Amino acid sequence: MNSIGEECTELKKKYDDCFNSWFSERFLKGDHDDSVCAGIFKIYQECVKKAMKQQNIDFKDIDKDVLGTENEFKVPPTEGSS
């Protein structure tokens, strides 16, 4: 899969590979230390942020959290229940 910045796609692939093996070999097995991919993530992030700035994408909306907050949409009650 491509990155939003063409020049970041190689870094993204490297990071994704690192993350996927961490996720399966460590995280799902109970090891929560995520430092192993931190270095490559930082480089990849810098590339993405630069690419987004060039495309005039507003970071504010992206940084807003919804999941797990009171802004998260709630499933309406099923019909018949009060």
Added chain:
Amino acid sequence: MARYFENTTVFNYSWDQVALGYWRRYPNPQSTHVLSEDTWTRYVKDGCLYTKRLLTKTNRVPKWGERFFNAKSVKIIEESFVDPEKKVLITYTRNLGYTKVMSVVERVEYRPSGASQTVALRSAWVDSQVFGFSRAIRAFGVDRFRKNASQMVNGFNYVLSNMFPRQVPQHTVTHTLKEMREAAAAATDRAKANVLSSVNRT
């Protein structure tokens, strides 16, 4: 008032497999509308993984919708939460920008169902605030969402079957029925042939 829509999908893969496959869903043959995918933030807190990704997708709108929504692509924010102990994966996606024209929010909760299956409960809210057109836009949004959701499931199953090839391939009920009918028809043909050959022999 947003239109609400929900459905449930069963994946014939364990929760761990679905959670692994989730991050590798793209690309797949059904995802040609997904243009890019980037991880924006990711951290572990209290043993749970929190991720925010930015996706861009092509914007497929009907001719009448172009006056409201003429962007070539849309940006989607996907927040997710993975609890590996309780085996829960929740994803929450929303479009970025154009939310007054059409806002689509999707929440999917993946939980294990037995040792070898995973149930995905998908909820979606589609809203529009375009005066005079909101009803039509909401109806279009729900329709497009339904179509995309089934494509999403097919694409995800494709990725899972490649990642875990020893798994018995997923069959939908219609497939199974079709196969049973074909097997029954073949058996009938064989029986007829047997009868004929025994008749011919005598």
